[in-house]
Amino acid sequence: MNWTLEDPSEGDADGAYRMAYALAERRDAAGTALYQFDFIISATLWAWQGDGGDAWRARIESLKQELRGAYNTADALHAAYNRYAGEFSEIRDSARSWRFRHRSAIAELEQLDRAAAAFIGPPGPELTGLWDRRRADYEDDRDLARRFLDELGQRRLAAETRLVNEVCAATPARWTNARAAAITIGITDPAQMTPQGFANWAELAGTDAVLDSLNGMSPAQVAALWALLPRTVVDSLIAKHPESIGNLEGVAYTDRSLANVSRLDGLLAGAEDEYEQLVAHAAQGPGALFARALGEALAKRDALRVLAKRYADGSAAAADPPEFLISLDTTGPGEPLAAVSVGNLDTSLNATFLVPGMNSGVNELKDHIRSVRRIQGDIANSAVVLWFGYNSPKLLKDGHSPVTEVLDDDKAQAGGRQLRDALNGFDARNTASGKNARFNLLAHSYGTTASAYALAGGVRGIDSVTFLGSAGIPKSIRLKDFHLPEHSVFVTEADADHLADIGRGLEYDWTKPWPNGNLGDGFVPRRDNPELKSWGAEVFGSDGTVLPDGTVLDAVDGHNLIGGSEAGDANKYIGPNTESLANVLNILSDRLELLTPGSRPSE
Structure with missing residues (x-):
């Protein structure tokens, strides 16, 4: 007041x-x-x-x-x-x-x-x-x-x-957060807590002041206020502060995409220039450090070429299905972090965030987007987000060390925090809109490790979680730490997937005596296998099966989520006609009675 x-x-x-x-x-x-x-x-x-x-x-x-x-x-x-x-x-x-x-x-x-x-x-x-x-x-x-x-x-x-x-x-649906947003920006008279009241404030305050206020709000408050801003103010914010609006949780995803797409040509020109300057000075480069900088500049340039080619002209948003560049972070070295939505998150009634694992990033967009479109096309009124929002581990550190980054949790922890914010941002918009879309999380390999950190950090509104070929869940995190309803976490690991076991790593359990003097018997996985009965998730099949109507579903033949081409996607976790994909689609669509069973490993 x-x-x-x-x-x-x-x-x-x-x-x-x-x-x-x-x-x-x-x-x-x-x-x-x-x-x-x-x-x-x-x-x-x-x-x-x-x-x-x-x-x-x-x-x-x-x-x-x-x-x-x-x-x-x-x-x-x-x-x-x-x-x-x-x-x-x-x-x-x-x-x-x-x-x-x-x-x-x-x-x-x-x-x-x-x-x-x-x-x-x-x-x-x-x-x-x-x-x-x-x-x-x-x-x-x-x-x-x-x-x-x-x-x-x-x-x-x-x-x-x-x-x-x-x-x-x-x-x-919106009043509580709208009122909180109003108080944040200084509107305390209930008679002014109206669309016109918010519009008047935004017009008078100016673009910079509106952005400052938005940056100080929770995603739920941003979502409530964003729906009330005049279009002229929204367009001004996108034009003047695209790097902020494009990544601000609570902002409409179509507007975030407009902001991010508007930056692509300029970012690509800068990346091209940076790479060319490094190449021009290659002779003076100080060995390994220079080579690393050159590699990072090349990765950034190539990734921005991929994004600019696909999105810079704006036509992707009008395609069928539409695609939106809903986040873009180029502040770090190397490949930019990004997220792409196939389908409109603002209007869809079924939303899925897909978190890939090792060696994933914008430069692999062409292959990954194919699998995302495969999922989105099979679920009515849906949107699927390809989330490259974290620095995924590489198989070999620096490209030459024999120590794999997958065995470290550092990138999973950092990625988990970023993923948590992205998921809670969607929940805020989902709640503000009142449409209550089904909200799914789908992760593969090291992406399941990052997802575990995200879920344990506090994610709201998730309806289902699905792990494919998990690189393992940190031993400090249990299923109960996800705070999800019973029977809402699903896992599978194909018999032919041997990399998942390697990804979980080994460490020595010094609490155990050496049985028969054999040192090797004391080694245990560094992370937990979520397929184990003791972990508590629901297990489904991915090794191929025949449905009651005679339909034959193919087995997954390794660890990969997708292949390098449409033909190469065969027998991958999200490959066409695999038992794994059929079960994933049933989970995302809440057709749990159609799941085919999987086998659990021994404890």
């Missing part, structure tokens, strides 16, 4: 009355449209019969239900704002009267004090008595006015609380 309990007369009801009037107009417009829909349906009952007419009328009925919801919301909000405006006006008028009386009593007391101080000589008993009686009257008047002002302050506070609750009840 932008008033104090001591003075509830501050402000006016104009904003609330204007909002009530606007809502009444919206309600009446919806009512008129409802009447017209009823007339159209009645008029076509005799003129257009058969399946076509019935289907068309069913569609109109569906639109009517949406319109009825809008009518009811506008009507409830109109009543709430109108009631609040009337109650506030009464409170304000009464408070102004009591405030005048309170101030008058205080002024009389001050005048009496001045008169007593200016009196020359001792006052007589009659004058002293007169002063005392007047003082008592003024103090009584002051205290009475103060008591009524306090009561009116509480009434106004109660009226505002009631308005907030009524608006929350009418628009439950």
Whole structure:
């Protein structure tokens, strides 16, 4: 609130009355449209019969239900704002009267004090008595006015609380976060917590101030506020601060993509220039350090070429299915971090984040996007995110050391934090939109290790988690640490996948005695295999099977998620016609009764 309990007369009801009037107009417009829909349906009952007419009328009925919801919301909000405006006006008028009386009593007391101080000589008993009686009257008047002002302050506070609750009840999906966002930017009057109020603030504050406010909000608050910003402000933010908007959780994914795509040509030109300068000075390069810098510059240039070729002209967003570049981070050396959505995350009713493992990145986009499109194309109204948002490990450190990075958890921990933020960002938008899309996480190899850190770090709203050929779950993380419903975590590892076992690594368990003096018997995996019964996940098959209807599903023949071509995708975890892919699609679509069983390894 932008008033104090001591003075509830501050402000006016104009904003609330204007909002009530606007809502009444919206309600009446919806009512008129409802009447017209009823007339159209009645008029076509005799003129257009058969399946076509019935289907068309069913569609109109569906639109009517949406319109009825809008009518009811506008009507409830109109009543709430109108009631609040009337109650506030009464409170304000009464408070102004009591405030005048309170101030008058205080002024009389001050005048009496001045008169007593200016009196020359001792006052007589009659004058002293007169002063005392007047003082008592003024103090009584002051205290009475103060008591009524306090009561009116509480009434106004109660009226505002009631308005907030009524608006929350009418628009439950977004109001809580919108109100929190409003308070963050300094809008404290409930009458101004309206789309127009937010729009006015954004226009007056300016682009830089709006961005500063957005950066200080939670993803849920950003999502609530973003939906209320005028398009002119959104376009200005994208144009002026694309690097921030393109990666800000809570911003609409289509707008994030616009911001990221707008940067590609400039980023590529810079990367080309950086690489050419390094090549030009190759003769003066200081050995291994220079070679590493050159390799990183080449990786960045090549990755930006891949992204620019696919997205820079903006046509991918209009393709079928559309593709969106929903995050882009070029601040580090080497390949940029990025995420691509196949399908529109803002409107889809089924969303999946795919986290690849070792040796994955933007330079492998062409192959990975093929598998993502395969998944997205089999699930109606869906979006699948290819998440290259972390530095995945390489098989050999620096390309030559025999020590594999997969055995370290450093990149999984860092990637887990980044993935957690991305997943919670989607949950915030999913909640703010009110569409409650099914929310899935799918990970492969080292991506399952990073995902475990993300889930244990606190991810909200996940409906299913699927691990393929896991490189192992850190021993410090148990299934219960994911805080997910029972039977919502699924795993598989093909019999032919021998790299997953290697990826889990070995370490010596010094708590065990050396059996029969054999040192090798004391080695145990460094990470847990989530397929083990003791770990607690659901296991499904990936070694090939025949369905009850005679359909033959192929086995996975190794560790790879995908191949290097459409033909090379055969017998991979997300290859066409594999048992693994069929089960993945059933999990993502919540058809769990269709899962084919898998076998667990011995403990």
